[in-house]
Amino acid sequence: MSTAINRKPSDPQPQRRINWRHFFLHSALIAGSLVMLLPFWWMLITSLKLEGEVFTFPPSLLPYQDVYTTVEGHDRDLQLFDVTFEDGTVLEMAQIRRRGREAEMIVTSNPEEIIMVGIDQREPQRQLAFEWRNYVDAWNSQPFDRYYINSVVVAVSATVIQLAIASLAAFAFARLRFAGRDTLFTLYLATLMIPFPVLLIPNFIMVTRYLGWYDTYAALILPPAFSAFSTFLLRQHYMNLPREMDDAARIDGASSFRIWWSIVLPMSKTTFAALAIFIFLGSWNSFLWPLVVTNSAEMRTVPIGLSAFQGQFGTKWHLLMAAAVVAMAPVLTIYAFAQKWFIKGIALTGIGGR
Amino acid sequence: MATQPTELANKPKSTSNWRDSDWKYRLGIGNWNPNQQSEAYIFLLLSLLGFVIFVVFPIVYSFWLSFQEWNLLSPPEFTGISNYTQLLTNDDTFRRVLKNTLFYAATIPPIQLALGLLMAVALNTGIKGLGIYRVIYFMPVVTNIIAAAMIFQFLLDKNAGLIPSWVWQFNEATGIRVIPPDFLGSTFWAKPSVVLLTVWKNVGFTMVIYLAGLQGVPEVLYDAAKVDGASNWQRFRHITIPMVSSTTFFLLVIQMIGAFQLFAEPFVMTRGGPAQASLSIVYYIYQNAFEFQKMGKASAIAWVLFAIIFAITFIQIRLQKRWVHYEVEG
Numbered sequence: 001m002s003t004a005i006n007r008k009p010s011d012p013q014p015q016r017r018i019n020w021r022h023f024f025l026h027s028a029l030i031a032g033s034l035v036m037l038l039p040f041w042w043m044l045i046t047s048l049k050l051e052g053e054v055f056t057f058p059p060s061l062l063p064y065q066d067v068y069t070t071v072e073g074h075d076r077d078l079q080l081f082d083v084t085f086e087d088g089t090v091l092e093m094a095q096i097r098r099r100g101r102e103a104e105m106i107v108t109s110n111p112e113e114i115i116m117v118g119i120d121q122r123e124p125q126r127q128l129a130f131e132w133r134n135y136v137d138a139w140n141s142q143p144f145d146r147y148y149i150n151s152v153v154v155a156v157s158a159t160v161i162q163l164a165i166a167s168l169a170a171f172a173f174a175r176l177r178f179a180g181r182d183t184l185f186t187l188y189l190a191t192l193m194i195p196f197p198v199l200l201i202p203n204f205i206m207v208t209r210y211l212g213w214y215d216t217y218a219a220l221i222l223p224p225a226f227s228a229f230s231t232f233l234l235r236q237h238y239m240n241l242p243r244e245m246d247d248a249a250r251i252d253g254a255s256s257f258r259i260w261w262s263i264v265l266p267m268s269k270t271t272f273a274a275l276a277i278f279i280f281l282g283s284w285n286s287f288l289w290p291l292v293v294t295n296s297a298e299m300r301t302v303p304i305g306l307s308a309f310q311g312q313f314g315t316k317w318h319l320l321m322a323a324a325v326v327a328m329a330p331v332l333t334i335y336a337f338a339q340k341w342f343i344k345g346i347a348l349t350g351i352g353g354r
Numbered sequence: 355m356a357t358q359p360t361e362l363a364n365k366p367k368s369t370s371n372w373r374d375s376d377w378k379y380r381l382g383i384g385n386w387n388p389n390q391q392s393e394a395y396i397f398l399l400l401s402l403l404g405f406v407i408f409v410v411f412p413i414v415y416s417f418w419l420s421f422q423e424w425n426l427l428s429p430p431e432f433t434g435i436s437n438y439t440q441l442l443t444n445d446d447t448f449r450r451v452l453k454n455t456l457f458y459a460a461t462i463p464p465i466q467l468a469l470g471l472l473m474a475v476a477l478n479t480g481i482k483g484l485g486i487y488r489v490i491y492f493m494p495v496v497t498n499i500i501a502a503a504m505i506f507q508f509l510l511d512k513n514a515g516l517i518p519s520w521v522w523q524f525n526e527a528t529g530i531r532v533i534p535p536d537f538l539g540s541t542f543w544a545k546p547s548v549v550l551l552t553v554w555k556n557v558g559f560t561m562v563i564y565l566a567g568l569q570g571v572p573e574v575l576y577d578a579a580k581v582d583g584a585s586n587w588q589r590f591r592h593i594t595i596p597m598v599s600s601t602t603f604f605l606l607v608i609q610m611i612g613a614f615q616l617f618a619e620p621f622v623m624t625r626g627g628p629a630q631a632s633l634s635i636v637y638y639i640y641q642n643a644f645e646f647q648k649m650g651k652a653s654a655i656a657w658v659l660f661a662i663i664f665a666i667t668f669i670q671i672r673l674q675k676r677w678v679h680y681e682v683e684g
Binding site for chain 1: 511
């Protein structure tokens with residue numbers, strides 16, 4: 001557990017030996033990585049396969065297709081095969097049509113001479129080919145552009161609004177003294193124990209019946225914008241900030257708003273960034289709430305759209321997987337560039353800011 | 355805190371040591387700076403508004419609803435505790451759903467904890483490539499659950515799925531007859547399939563939290579144990595596990611709460627089927643509210659769910675003394 005740690009880089013290296021412990025660890029970790037990556041890979045290659053190739057057995061981990069070629073005198077492209085003759089020679093031939101256990105085939109250089117070949121003698125030629133059209137088809141079969149816009153609008157505004165509301169409230173809880181502060185804060189904490197499904201139905205009824213927000217951005221953005229958890233997290237963070245600065249500012253006559261804006265906020269950039277990623281990701285991936293408060297395709301977010309897409313296409317896996325790639329791509333791309341922040345953000349908020 | 359300058363400056367002259375003893379302060383009705391009082395409520399305005407409208411009122415409303423029968427069309431009808439008694443005594447689906455959810459709660463957290471700890475310990479050995487492994491293992495955490503569930507649905511599909519196909523290939527290659535189960539279509543395998551997806555999706559989170567916990571374990575403990583001749587396993591068992599037990603406790607609590615609230619996974623993968631074999635409590639709430647229009651019953655189920663989560667969390671907190679090791683600070 002500690003062998004590698006005790007050696008300083010400046011120490012003379014002992015003769016290079018294979019560190020068997022690390023070798024086995026790497027083997028296990030790489031195997032684990034493959035397991036974690038396999039679903040992504042399977043999604044990606046399926047999204048690039050022809051529909052007919054999805055169901056082939058044995059399954060192929062790369063998107064292969066049959067090869068076709070144009071031959072003079074034939075209207076449609078002919079499929080290419082490798083034909084093994086009895087004397088062992090292998091010839092590339094194109095098939096005109098199949099007749100029972102045999103097939104009419106030609107050599108492409110000599111399209112006049114038709115040779116009958118047993119179907120067991122031929123092996124279809126395969127080539128790596130990416131069926132990008134799946135993406136076009138998937139994209140066009142549902143208004144994914146609209147889903148994207150909705151998701152971005154909802155996730156960005158939910159993040160900004162939630163951060164603003166929570167940071168203001170957290171400042172009051174951490175730095176100001178007022179009647180009912182501790183009682184109120186305890187009440188906030190107490191509601192953290194209430195699971196979301198309890199709030200789901202009354203919020204749905206309220207939003208649709210009393211507020212008239214059914215199928216609007218307001219319904220998607222505002223109810224989730226208040227979060228006792230974010231308030232709690234930021235309050236804990238503010239409590240740990242040194243107070244000397246705001247005391248000095250107060251003596252200089254700064255208002256609380258000024259202290260919040262010019263002192264506390266700038267000192268909280270890291271926590272804010274972490275929390276922002278956490279909120280954004282939660283909003284971007286949220287499913288149950290948008291599912292119940294949206295109805296029209298114009299208001300769907302990406303996850304809801306994806307679910308509707310699934311309902312529409314059942315087992316057209318090549319399209320479903322293309323849509324899944326489309327849904328995953330933006331967050332995974334950002335993750336690739338800012339993975340440290342993602343991990344930090346989720347870990348920090350995950351452990352309640354400890 | 356009591357020695358902070360502001361507090362001293364604001365401290366009323368008449369009372370001494372108000373912070374600890376004054377009940378008025380504790381109730382929040384005495385001793386404030388009138389200046390900060392009004393300011394504070396401006397800071398809190400939006401938050402309070404959201405809190406009351408989207409949290410406090412819905413809680414009360416939901417509780418009230420759980421004693422009504424209401425299909426959203428005719429006016430709600432008070433039925434006393436019949437929603438609850440019906441659920442607990444006369445609802446086979448609810449019993450099945452409860453069993454399913456208990457299965458999720460009993461399997462997902464332990465598997466995730468074990469795998470996550472294993473991965474974290476492996477990565478905490480000073481091995482090269484920690485960053486890359488962590489990025490890979492954490493990747494599912496940031497992905498969309500709907501897309502992930504669709505992929506797993508496809509991986510396990512009996513006609514085109516990769517996993518069944520591999521089993522068939524294994525059959526052909528070895529001649530050993532193993533018939534791959536119809537994962538999503540069998541009442542036995544539907545739940546484990548959901549568990550598989552959930553673990554794949556969340557184990558990276560567990561690992562990252564454990565890694566943070568492991569980095570707080572002082573190296574001297576391992577060195578001392580080594581000197582005493584402790585084996586790898588002994589060091590893992592008697593140092594690592596107790597030293598990360600507070601992390602384990604935290605993860606156990608939140609994962610248990612999460613497992614009780616599974617929804618999207620069965621919704622996408624199995625639609626709760628076959629024959630409700632993978633239906634979860636939250637899915638059942640969803641069905642009652644938004645498919646059968648039984649708002650009262652759905653609310654009652656939600657409160658039963660709350661009671662279960664509350665009880666289990668409470669028991670865990672009570673039991674933590676027995677196994678959670680908290681480091682004494684200082």
